[in-house]
Amino acid sequence: MKFVDIETVEAGQMLGRTIFSSNGTVLLSAGVQLTVYMISTLKRLGVTVVYLDDPKFRDITQDEVISEETKRMVVGQMSETFEALRSGKPFNTKAISQSVDQLLDDVMRNQNMLVQLGDIRTADNAMFLHAINVCMMSSLLGLNMGLNMLQLKELAIGALLHDIGKLDAPEVEEGRTHHTWRGFEMLKMKREYSLLSAHVAFQHHEHVDGTGVPRKLSSEDIHLYAKIVAVANRYDNMIFGSNGEPPMQPHVACERLNALSGTELDHEVLVQFMRIVSVYPNGFSVKLSNRQTGVVVSQHRGLPGRPVVRVIDKDGEVAVGAAQIDLAQQTTLFIEEVMQ
Incomplete structure (x- = not known):
C-alpha cells in the first residue's frame, strides 16, 4: 500500500x-x-x-487503532445524531454512549499502536471522520496519562461531540454564538453525560496562555480533558487542512504543535502526544540523507521519527538486493524529505 x-x-x-x-x-x-x-x-x-x-x-499496511467496523458504526451514528439535531429533535444519547464504548474497546486493545491518520476524506464525511480521530487520539492520550475508565468515557464523549455546536452555526462566530458556547449549551442539558464532557466542547479552543476563546481562560482554569482534545483537534486539522489552510505532512504538523507548547497548547499533553503519533506513517515515500529514496514500511513504538524504510530506485521499483533500512539502528541516517 x-x-x-x-x-x-x-x-x-x-x-x-x-x-x-x-x-x-x-x-x-x-x-x-x-x-x-x-x-x-x-x-x-x-x-x-x-x-x-x-x-x-502489498505487504505494507497501516496499523488501525479503530477498526473499519467501528468506524462505520460511529460515522453512521454521528450522521443520525446530526440529522436529528437539524430536524429539531433530541439525539440518541444512549446510542452515542454505546458508540464510544466500542471505540474505547478498540483503543484499549490497540493502545500500543502509533497513530497513523490515513482516512480518505470527502466533503461529506470530513466532519464525522474528524470527530472520530479526535476521539481516538484523545482516548489514547488519556490512557497514557493514567485516566481511569470513567474518566476515559467522559473524555471520549466530549471529544466525539466537541464540535457539535458547529451544526447550523453562523459564519462569523463570537460571544455566545461561538460553537464552543453552543456545544456546551447542548451537552450540559444531557443528564446522561457528565458536565465535564460538556466542558470539553466549551474549552477546547482555550489557550494555556489565556489568549483563546470563548472566555480567555488560562492554564489552571482549563480542564485536562479540554487540553487533551485541543491537541488532538489541532493535529487532525493540520493533517487534513482546515479554515483554508492546506494539509500538512505529519512531521511538519508535529513541529508546528511543538512550537505552540506553553502558549496555545499544554506542554505535558504535547509530550505525551509525541509518544503516540507516527511522524512518518507507513506507505509514505521519503528521501534519506544518503540520497536514497524509499517507502516507510514499519514503525518503532517509542521512536516515532525513526521508522523502517524500503529502498526504491529512481523508477520507483524496489532496488535489487536492497535491504530495508532501520533508522533506529542506522543512527547517522535521517529522513530529509517526504515525497508524494
Missing part, C-alpha cells in the same frame, strides 16, 4: 483503503480497480490523496 496524490492516480490502479460515505456506508471498498469515472468522482467529492494497493508494497 502506498500513499499518493490523487492527481497521480491512473485508471486500472487498485484502491488501498476503503472510502466511507457520510452515513457510514462504504463508498468505495479497498481493492476496487479504479476507473476514470471513479477518479473523477473522487476529485469532485474533495478527495486529494489516496492509498493505492501497489503490488510492490
Whole structure:
C-alpha cells in the first residue's frame, strides 16, 4: 500500500483503503480497480490523496487503532445524531454512549499502536471522520496519562461531540454564538453525560496562555480533558487542512504543535502526544540523507521519527538486493524529505 496524490492516480490502479460515505456506508471498498469515472468522482467529492494497493508494497499496511467496523458504526451514528439535531429533535444519547464504548474497546486493545491518520476524506464525511480521530487520539492520550475508565468515557464523549455546536452555526462566530458556547449549551442539558464532557466542547479552543476563546481562560482554569482534545483537534486539522489552510505532512504538523507548547497548547499533553503519533506513517515515500529514496514500511513504538524504510530506485521499483533500512539502528541516517 502506498500513499499518493490523487492527481497521480491512473485508471486500472487498485484502491488501498476503503472510502466511507457520510452515513457510514462504504463508498468505495479497498481493492476496487479504479476507473476514470471513479477518479473523477473522487476529485469532485474533495478527495486529494489516496492509498493505492501497489503490488510492490502489498505487504505494507497501516496499523488501525479503530477498526473499519467501528468506524462505520460511529460515522453512521454521528450522521443520525446530526440529522436529528437539524430536524429539531433530541439525539440518541444512549446510542452515542454505546458508540464510544466500542471505540474505547478498540483503543484499549490497540493502545500500543502509533497513530497513523490515513482516512480518505470527502466533503461529506470530513466532519464525522474528524470527530472520530479526535476521539481516538484523545482516548489514547488519556490512557497514557493514567485516566481511569470513567474518566476515559467522559473524555471520549466530549471529544466525539466537541464540535457539535458547529451544526447550523453562523459564519462569523463570537460571544455566545461561538460553537464552543453552543456545544456546551447542548451537552450540559444531557443528564446522561457528565458536565465535564460538556466542558470539553466549551474549552477546547482555550489557550494555556489565556489568549483563546470563548472566555480567555488560562492554564489552571482549563480542564485536562479540554487540553487533551485541543491537541488532538489541532493535529487532525493540520493533517487534513482546515479554515483554508492546506494539509500538512505529519512531521511538519508535529513541529508546528511543538512550537505552540506553553502558549496555545499544554506542554505535558504535547509530550505525551509525541509518544503516540507516527511522524512518518507507513506507505509514505521519503528521501534519506544518503540520497536514497524509499517507502516507510514499519514503525518503532517509542521512536516515532525513526521508522523502517524500503529502498526504491529512481523508477520507483524496489532496488535489487536492497535491504530495508532501520533508522533506529542506522543512527547517522535521517529522513530529509517526504515525497508524494
